[in-house]
Amino acid sequence: MKFTYKIVVLLLLSTLFSYAQKPIIITISNPLKIDREFETIEVSKSALGLKSSDVLEKFGVREVGTTTFLIAQCVDENGDGITDLLLFQPKIKASASKKYELLVNNDAKTDEPVTYCYSRFVPERTDDYAWENNKVAFRTYGPVAQKMTEDKVKGGTLTSGIDAWLKRVEYPILNKWYEKYTTGTGTYHKDTGEGLDNFHVGDSRGIGGIAIKVDTTYYYSKNFTTWKTITTGPIRTSFVLTYADWDAAGNKITEVKRISLDYGSFLSKFEITVSGTTRLSAGITLHNNDGKTEGNSKQGWIDYWQPIDDSELGTGIVFPKKTMVSFEKYMNPKKELCNLYALLKVKDNKVVYYTGFGWKKQGEFTTKEAWENYLTNYASKINNPLIVKIK
The missing domain is CATH 2.60.40.1180 (Golgi alpha-mannosidase II)
Structure with a gap:
């Protein structure tokens, strides 16, 4: 032996x-x-x-x-x-x-590096799924929040739009903000130095939610039904959200979102697996329609620069080349249905895009031009990736 x-x-x-x-x-x-x-x-x-x-x-x-x-x-x-x-x-x-x-x-050090890229299901706040890195934070909503709304129970949320949490610190804040909410010791709707959630989603697409246009009407799913966390860590968090089949003017649509967010990026990567359509649209809310929309079909991005409370906010979506067909500023008598949409090709039942925001108070984008320069460079990078050779 x-x-x-x-x-x-x-x-x-x-x-x-x-x-x-x-x-x-x-x-x-x-x-x-x-x-x-x-x-x-x-x-x-x-x-x-x-x-x-x-x-x-x-x-x-x-x-x-x-x-x-x-x-x-x-x-x-x-x-x-x-x-x-x-x-x-x-x-x-x-x-x-x-x-x-x-x-x-x-x-190798025994101490683990800080998990800057983090996501989790949040049952203590109904059933959000939230994610963040050192620059930005997001969330979206689950089936319990949907049922509460449908049953007219206070506190529900019915939307597949993507919410933004405007953080302005490098360290993680999701658990801290949710704890303030659930314990009643504070609120994430007020900025105490770390940022806040003052970004209203409602029925809008928020930042990067999808829709399908038939004739003059946009159709979209309800809240996600299931979730699966793949990874969290110092470099990336990623997870999968699935949705109940939904109807777009008689067309049965299936939808699965794989979302990831890497360290240092202001944009989450959305990988959408969809059936029942050859085109879909990704949108960003226009809120009060008091900002400026822009789109660049050649470079592959759309954006909206808007006032928000006592600051300004840039939202945007970036697409790989030959993905975006066109874009439109869609207006509707109902404010929450007004979105800036990009029409995208579905290839082999998949669409990939990158979506996020830059908040003026965070400090890195103080002008519309600075934000759009970031989107331009981001598009250039995803279309010309770093070349990796292994020997």
Whole structure:
């Protein structure tokens, strides 16, 4: 038994030594003439040449020639209990490239990095699903809130629109704000220095909700019916929301949203799986229609810059190339039905877009021009992704 144990230990040490001596090289190149950061590289275990039995958490990524490991996150994409995707965020100068090495990280710190990218189901506030990173926060609403509204019970919410929480601090606030609400020790509708929720959704699309237009009418789903959290961590949070089948002028529509939010980004990524249509629209609410709408079909974005209380807010949606067909400012006698819509192609039952906001009080976007410059650069980056080569 002792002899067998020694063989196993020696084989394990030999494997780890082999990894340490022969790091996997990841070369990342930037094809654009702008500096890149806060973009997530994701590499699968198979792409890295690792065996299915290898434990991804034992590996780290660092720039070649340095001794400091980057913050990384391992993700179990298929829910089998084994992580199969590695995430990290490099900084790459314009038209430049860098080499990184993947190797066993024997010096990994015992303290976990702060989970800036976080999401969860919130049963204590009816049944919200909320998510945030270090820049922005969002939420949407579940079946209990829908039933309360349909039963005319006070406190319900009936909408598949996306709400925005205007935070202006880097640290996480979701749990703190919900605790104030549920304990009665405060309210997230008043800014005490961290931000607030003063963004009304109602029947609107909020920031990035979808709809389908038939003739002159927009149709959309009700609240989500089920949820599943995929990951939270220092780099990304992601989750899946499913919706009951809904009707668009006689067309049966199925809808599943996979939403993710990465560290440093003001935009959530929406991956919509839909059947029953070849076109759908993504919208942003016009609220009081006292702001300025803009759209750029060539670059692939729409936005709305509006006054909000004693500040200003930019909302927007960015699309991969050849996704947006057109956009329109849709007006209706009912204020909450007024949205800026982008008409999108559905390809293989899927649509992908990125949606979010920039609040003037947060500090990074103090003008409409600054916000639109961010959207322009964001579109350029998703259409010209960082090039990853693994050796």
